[in-house]
Amino acid sequence: MLKRLLKKAGRPAGPRRKPAATLTPRPVTLTELQQLIPIRNLPEEELRAFSLNQTTETYGAGSILFETGTSEDTVLYLLNGTVTMILGENQEYEVVAGSAKSRFPLSHGDAHKATAVAKSDVEVLRVSARVMHKNLVLDDDRLSRPENWDVPAWVRKTTLYQAFCQYLTDEETKLPMLPDIAVRLRRAIDRDDIGIAEAARIVQLDASVAARLIQVANSPLYLAARPVTNCLEAVNRLGLKATCNLVMSLCLKDLFQCRDPRLRKRMQRIWRDGLHLSALTYVLAKDNRWPDPEEALLAGLTCEIGAIPFLVFVSDFPRDHYTEEDLDRTLKAVLGPVGHYLLKTWGFADELTQVPLLAEAWHYDSGPELTLSDLVMLSKLHHCMEQGQRDQVPMISAIPAGQKLRDGRLSPEYSLKVLHEAKTEIQETLALLR
Template sequence: MKAIKSLFGKVSGKSPAPLGTQPITTETLRQLFPIRNLSEEILQTFAAENHVETYSAGRTLFSVNEPSTCAIFLLDGTVVLADQHGKGYEISAGSAQAKFPICSGAKQTATATAKTDISILRVSLKIMLTSGRFDHGKLDVPEDLQGNRLLSLFADHFQHHHHELEIPSLPEVAIKLRQAIQKDVNIDDAVKIIQLDPAISAKLIEVANCPLYLTTVPAKNCKDAVIRIGLNATRSLVTALSIKQIFKSKSPLLKTYLEDLWKQSLYLSSLCHVLASHSQQQNPEDALLAGLTCDIGVIPFLSFVADLPLEYHNETEIEQAIPVVRAPVGAVVLKEWDFADEFIQAAKHSSDWFHASGDTLTLTDIVVLSRLHALIGKKANADLPAISAIPAAAKLKTFSLSPENTLAILHDAKAKIQEALNTFIT
């Protein structure tokens, strides 16, 4: 009972007085993310209490920049949300966005006003911690995928034959450069290491001259590129550039999946770089590397699939399994590569829209915002929350987000992103 009160109990702070309250059913709770992840016992106990609040049209639920005291779900009616510049958008009950909270961050990123009479559910912000929990040694198969034989096989392999997992090797130039920088190597010595791989050296110069870096004087050689970008940023970029080798395979089965994964990872990493550059709260090159590696866990899974007889899997099972395996396996790969914990966390939580990581904008937040932006652009009617409603959005200091412009800064940087993609692809 204490756990239930912790998740659904009274929320602190002032809230407008409702017209009334009414019961909620477990059927309704099962439609809401991430509440649906809770046990049936907790859902039934909560549903037995009157927790739904009703408000008349015109009522303001919260205002932009106010501290957030709870997560709010819209169960009936329509709410208008307006950012600090007055740009508004609507969320209606029953829509894909209404399956998620209309607010869940540490502060409000919009002002919410009831357009019609509405019903809402308020819960503690702790509810957001119910998603994204997993054990490194275990891969949980969702109930609706219990019949996926391929996923069950891999989950058993991941748990009981962890040491046999086929983890790709990080390219040698990336390892040497990282080790050297950890020993406070100077620029000249770093350049010597990079030039051991002429292809990486040439690509680094090309990246340093791409539109992501505002400059009037082009970098003519590897040393110019390193000076412009900086040693630590160069380390991240060299790792990112060399990782392309890992996304290659002679297996016909793997080739198509890996090519698609590489393109998706490149696009995500470019969004991360631009968002980090504009927010100035995270290093852009680190953000790029986090975006590029957050789905790296798919590669060992595909290698496992390629070793199985063809009758043990099909395309549907593979596509169903990928979203389940990429986070826990990705964390294992990056840990094996001795990546810093911030990159491991980004891999673990890159699809966890409501991941709570304190008040400071992290690499995970950058990746989550970028991934959600990319998905909203491709899947307009998918089960995705409003981008301004997730906790990461509340941590941006220099600009605000709204679904109408869906990260307008990233749209404005389309040309830069495309040119950066071309640099990495060719």
């Protein structure tokens, strides 16, 4: 199976590629494969078999590995040397072998948005672009069973993970429930026969949510000429769908609770990170003319909702049965499938339930149109760049979601410029959700 995905491609010919003076093709090693994202998630036996019969490719300084506008069904990983990625006039960056950035492919294998030029003699590994999607399961029936989750073997062997899976599949498991007002409002709107007045009456059942909704409607985000003074006016200004998404968002904070003080701090940190991510997603959605930015805001908030049932379970699990490393790795592994499972249980639409699964599936291509998952993924990437963690994520020009931005400007400098210009709007969004 792996041979079909990690395909042994011939060395491309052409005058734009030069022979390397200091490097020669060689077999790739298992250790090298285990460093590459997302290849490292494949079973070890498949990686080991591939490493036995696949050789690297070498090119000399000045070689053009691929050009802007061309398409391929393979991707390249840089194993030795330095490559300059040219995005456009006065826009370029370097990828150095051995750096965190080189763990990602130089592009996602579709139409290239950058030109890759070897700055030195380079050694690359060529694999099929289809490997980017292998083991990414979106089927609801399969995801309902933990044995089908894409979880590292190391995590599967831990007592903590095994006990949590048993807990999750137990018929008596009690998952967190949405507040009643959020459930009632969504059900009423799903009937398609609810009016503004009825929606306002439902919101008014929770005075604190109603007050915050009025605050949202009066915020600078909606550029209103005059302030609203009651819930009916707020719902009328926002619209039914936006009201529903905002009420959901306002209610989620109460779910991030845990009895264990140590785990409660972790839960609160996840909530704060989710707040910032949701604000970024909201701003990116508006910047890219997404029809319902409030839906994007909700998607950002629910991205790591899977932490709630897991940390609640851990709070009652004996401390001497797991280490902090077990906790960290297991949490990271279950966030996606458990978040999907929980949102599905709550009855959310399919596009929203897929967000936890795809939020860090950097090379997943959802199609030609921008999706909620794309927006959240791009927000996560922007957040890392904002915090000076560029080496922990691929370049925006190397992922499919980046190609769908409205203006197509993909440089890191432009991304940070967007964040700087939207700083006020991000802070206003955060203030409304805290």
